[in-house]
Amino acid sequence: MSKFHVSTTVNGDTVEYLCDPRETLLDCLRDKLNLTGAKEGCGTGDCGACSVTVDGRLVCSCLMLGVEADGKQIETVEGIAEGDVLHPLQQKFIEHAALQCGICTPGILVAAKSLLEKNPNPTEEETRYWLAGNLCRCTGYDKIIRAVMETAAELREAS
């Protein structure tokens, strides 16, 4: 099967790759662009470890084909920090120990950032439902929810 040429933007950088039409965006990010921050936990869109945004919309990159990324703006966990300055969510996750093994962390950070961009003042329930597509098996979510809500409060205060 012949491969398709894809030109897209990832974390602000213009990138190109050749991909088989069966390969997912996640495969392309990880295997062709060496952006291994997004993880494959299930391959069926159930765990959210592969979360990225495409033109600002939160998606599971395992459910999107690599060819569909052509001309799009992709944001991954690697693009959350600005230079050496961590995003407040990243800082708060470290301070709150909102990760244990850390495999779900990239997806949860991408999803949480997306939440705060849409809703700067989420309730606990809204936060829990927004992150319901991101499985974490280590933490019981307690410290994750607290880290996200505290970041939201700090960002509101700062703005």
Added chain:
Amino acid sequence: MALDDRKSGFTFVGTRPNRPDGLDKVTGRAKFGADISAPGMLFGAVLRSPHAHARIVKIDASKAEAHKDVKAVVTRADFADVLFKPGLEGEFWNVLENVMAGEKALYDGHAVAAIAATSALAARDALKLIEVEYEVLPHVTDVDKAMATDAPVIREGAADYSVPEGMHPNVVRYHDSGHGDVEAGFAEADLVIEDSFVTEATHQGYIEPHACLAMLGNDGKGELWCTTQGHWIAQKTCAALLGIETSQLRVTASEIGGGFGGKTTVFIEPVALALSRKANRPVKLVMTRSEVFRATGPTSSASMDIKIGMKKDGTITAAQGVFRLQGGAFPGAPGDMTAMCAFAPYNLTNVKQIGYDVMANRPKQAAYRAPGAPMGAFAVESVIDELCKKLDLDPVDVRLKNAAHEGTKASYGPRYERIGLVETLVAAKAHPHYSAPLKPGQGRGISCGFWFNHGGETSVSLALSEDGSAQLMVGTPDIGGSRASMALMAAEVLGIPYENIRVTIADTATLGYNDVSHGSRVTYASGLATIKAAKHAVEKLSERAAAKWGIPVDAVKWEDGCAVPSGPNAGDFDPMPLADITADMGSTGGPISGHFEATPEGAGVSFGTHIVDAEVDPETGKTSVTRYTVIQDAGKAIHPTYVEGQYQGGAAQGIGWALNEEYIYGDDGRLQNSIFLDYRIPVASDLPMIDTVIVEVPNPGHPFGVRGVGETGIVPPLAAIANAVSHAAGVRMRQLPMSPPRILAALKDNG
């Protein structure tokens, strides 16, 4: 081991610094199992049996081998029991048989062949070219049916000496223990309750599938990178299965995306090595989620009978349990652990427990957080709850009345040293949660739980740098922040800042053997070894200072990161900081390092008490956990935030096990729910905040008093939630998970 250390007055221990690997993990640059590649790398894929039980008549891989993208195909014929006569025995043979089927496929998902090809897609496509002829055999997946006279035999001769005569060949180990006279005890009771319980198999559900990158040459030298809880056991096992020398295989543990016991053995690693050897190229092999569910190590399913007698004042007069555990198509189900843990929280005069290890056509079970203990606690604590209800007694008071304490003869034999069960119960009784009012439709449950904890072989090395910083090498993969705990303990001994210590999980070529990160042993055993290694370095630092001062070494002591004269008679010298000693260590005797190797045996058993509120919707049968409190003895919390995290994580997994999670097999013996959509683990919107209380009753077997905390947290939830649900629904729940259909059925049966 003589340990004469302090248990209080810490500078670093008990603080909550940021973890050293935090930055890597929030930026996506931490390297997990599948995040690595090598020049010339091939991609592997595994062909798996679609049958629960079948004889493998023939495997024809010629079409696959002829394909231009395929560089190697392996089957059982490529492993050591064939290539290197007389072959393997014991557990190595079981593991080999599990990672690549021999004469029979023993469960749905059992590996029968594997391919290495030039791309992941090519490997997956080429699997379809392998032709396998099966002769399908009768199968059994249920534990009680597997013990019945007419059950299909999984493997003749697998039973060991412990199994009584006349049992079905699928019963492969038997455990029987206890003390006193249970019949006499039951006769003394005012009320005896006898009941039966069932739990289904669950999976650890780590989010990271198994993944590895293997390179093995025909010179017998290899490199393996893999996600594992223990790279030395991976090294030893892979070397045995491949027929090479252990030391010639260097294994590096990746960052690990959860394990919970499920990554304490090997599955794909020997297969990737065999493919690599055949292709003479590096091979990357990554499991899909479906492969993880079908072909790694879920926990056992269980069927249990409990009988407990109680006096009107709450005294337990006798307790008896029979625990039948299904462990897949190999020996190993922890029926003995279930039996030994079930009554361990209580001070009993008369107790008897029997455990069975039973084989069935399912994947070989692996450890899952306190393996075997949660099921037994579910059954036992449910009966205690029912006794409390019938005798109108407070469930915490009854547990306090019967609680084990220092000196109690444990149900499984030894006498307890200092333990903290009573303290957790007192804290439960005093906790606002226990006296908070319940809403209509809600119920409250409590349960105690016990786990042994483990020491295990441990080797640690600490090297000081000229600038006074330290690098610490430990051999236990860090699953939940243990590098932070190690650095805190080293800082405490050396007296240098936490930030000046770099902790690395060393590969197998760098340290001596380290047992797996299991048994809640890491903070205990690697922590103890870290403290000892740091003390070893301090001894050498003190020697150098003594030499500089020209006084005997016993006239020097170590205080706040400095050598100081031990008293006025030792001489009048200014404190000499660590960095001043290391600065010229090259010319004062050479590099300064500390080492420690041992098998520490004072792990210190662990107890917890959980309080749960649950609400049951009588229309749908759905249960919501509305409030949850974990109270557990940590001995000494080195990094309290990560201790809380262990408590919360254990509770969350217990909630999943109690309410949702189960392996569902069809009549055809195939697993029907092998993706996260159908095997539903708790999501954020399913759970409340999980409150924690850290009780600290120091473990006499650790220099700082540490008890492991990883596993005990999953022992009480099943029972505590079942008790809460039973109170909320007004009917005793005897089978897990308490999924909505089961609750509706129970409500209906109850009228």
